[in-house]
Amino acid sequence: MSKELAFTDDNDVVKYLDTTTSLNLALTADGVAFDLTNAKSVLVKIANDDGYIMQQTIDLATVTSPLGGTLSFPINQDIMNTLVPDDYDIEVWVTMKDGTQAIFPSDGTLGFSIEENLMSDTGEVIPVITFDQFEDQFDDMMAQMKNTVSNVKKGDKGDTGTGLExxxxxxxxxxxxxxxxxxxxxxxxxxxxxxxxxxxxxxxSLQGPQGIQGIQGNTGTGISSTTIQYQISSSATTAPTGIWSNNIIATTTTNPYLWMKATLNYTDHTTKVFYLVSQKGDKGDTGPTGPIGPIGPRGPVGSGLVVKGTVKEASQLPTAGNQEGYCYFIGTDLYVWDTGKWKNCGSVSPDLSNYVTKSDLNNGLSTKVTDNKNGTIEVNGSSITPADNSKVVHSTDMRKPASDVAGIEEVNAKQDKIGYTPADDSKVVHNSAIDPSVMFKRVLTADDDILKLGAGIYCVWGQTPKNYPTSINNYARVVVKMFSGIGISVGNIIVEVLDAFNNKMINIYQGGPPVWSGWQVPNSGTMATKSDVSAATANKADDSQVAHLSGANNFDTVPTVKNNPLLLASSLPSDLARTTKDANFTGKLQKSGIDVATTTDVTNAVGTAVSPLNINTNWVSLSVDSSQIKDTDWDSTVTHCNYRIAHSTLYLTGKYKMLVTSNNKSRILFQLPTNIVSQISFPSTNEFQIGIIQAIARVPIMFMISLTNDGKISTATSPYDMNSSNFGAQYGLGLINAAIPLN
The missing domain is CATH 2.20.70 (Ubiquitin Ligase Nedd4; Chain: W;)
Incomplete structure (x- = not known):
């Protein structure tokens, strides 16, 4: 391993007695910055041509960039007292905590110089004299020398000198x-x-006279330019080999180290490369909260949005009569009239065209019974007076047990209660008539008041808003609807909550002045209770006007009704059904040519009609598509999806908890059977949006759950994406709730 030692700023000259200068050194190994993190001690050793002079210990606390391998060697007073103007060589000895020792550089030494200052030599002042004075003084000096020399006598031979060393x-x-x-x-x-x-x-002084000027040396080598580049890496000791950038790059969790490559380009067309590495420090303490800024000026009153309807394509948008804020839907895209032209504001999700509205449900419940509080009841818009007990046939008057025979009135009443009549197309609400302004808004928090929301669809996901119904689960869909666009100031608002278990509650704001009705089951206030029916039928028959089997008004004589004799039992045919005997009707029972239903017929008809309305039956569970996702992708204690088919409609409901411990990129959750998928007419997008999934992160992010035309139920994200640096979610929670018409 080759070890190099260089000056970081090319400053290798110090003025004698200047104690404010430092030599800034860079230690590298094979061109990479030497890591001083585990250094135990660092010594700078100094020598000159005569040999070793001294050493200086570097305080490790002053090494501010140990990963970069740089340090500062201060020329203090003690060093300046030891060194004199001269050329010196230095080495840096690094002892590591494991006892190993590295000496920089591995080849030769690094040189620096201490230059003399102006006070290093003391000058002398020569007095000013004239030329005549100089000649006179010179003549006197020559005469004195001649006189002295002529009088000098030869002395004795001196002793041998000791020499000079x-x-x-x-x-x-x-x-x-x-x-x-x-x-x-x-x-x-x-x-x-x-x-x-x-x-x-x-x-x-031993310094001789100045010699003659030497020949001119070769041109020195200088630095012509410097290039600084950056790259991030997962290693703090090995220089990266990827592409270097001229701009600083932000580090990531995977690559936490920032490398800097400094390329020195010399005038002799050679280069030398140095590497420095750094790491992002720990996050600092949160600073104090700044002062609250001044309240800004009140903005102008906005024109608001008025949803005018839907069109199939942009060419159908009206070109005249538009006002600021008018808007139309093309599919899920919202087009707004802004500054004299239509502006596409993007998709507004979810698409509610296939959802069942409250009006749809009310129209589906065609049988409604209301107590008019005047002795009559309201059934399907018609006022009905309960039967007069004195004018009906009682079970005791029948010749067959009442449990075996149903009268035509009973059959008609049961048919009315079934309430299943093919819909009149002119009187039902179509998908195209759904108010497009009722769109999904956001997920509610505990700070929201459910009775102060604007029109739209909201999601309750574990946090209970204010004024939320206490008898319903806090994983639910909330629909707020205002009648005919009338604002809250005049009432007419319905808040409907449907939880994950299909429990529904409503609260209505209406009246003059308007008030909230309180949470209740839909239509519970208009349905006749048992006590209402009992009160309406409380009138009993007048005993004086009823025929008895014995005693007054008995059948001992031929009874009459309005002077018309009744048919006696003795006059009846022998095969007539009697109340005290069982009878087998081999032929049909009819009235006016129409078959009379038996008790079994009525029971079966009621069961067939009411069964689809029971939301707790006929559900089929879908299994998680294990061929697409792993067990580590989802929470089996929460995740489920059920479906059922009723009235040519596919109903879907379920929950999904996505875990982010997996690197799986599949988005498939469930697979719907092929025979059901074939009955669905998909839109041009080939998918229905059937739910939402929210990433539980610092900033909540919501994604759609869709049913595609291949029967796959999938999300708009995956465990890998949700766990990536883009989101950094802990997990995701989803809710599936949809009704899709079948062919």
């Missing part, structure tokens, strides 16, 4: 040793001090 170099005169041998020499800067007669003598 330069021992070392010290930073100042005070650092010269107190004891030394005669002839020992030390350098203090460029001055030579020699030990003579047990004292140090300054023998002057």
């Amino acid at each position: 330069i021992k070392d170099k010290v930073s100042s005169v005070s650092n010269l040793p107190s004891t030394a041998n005669e002839g020992d020499g030390y350098l203090v800067g460029e001055e030579l001090y020699v030990r003579v007669n047990n004292a140090w003598k300054d023998c002057g």
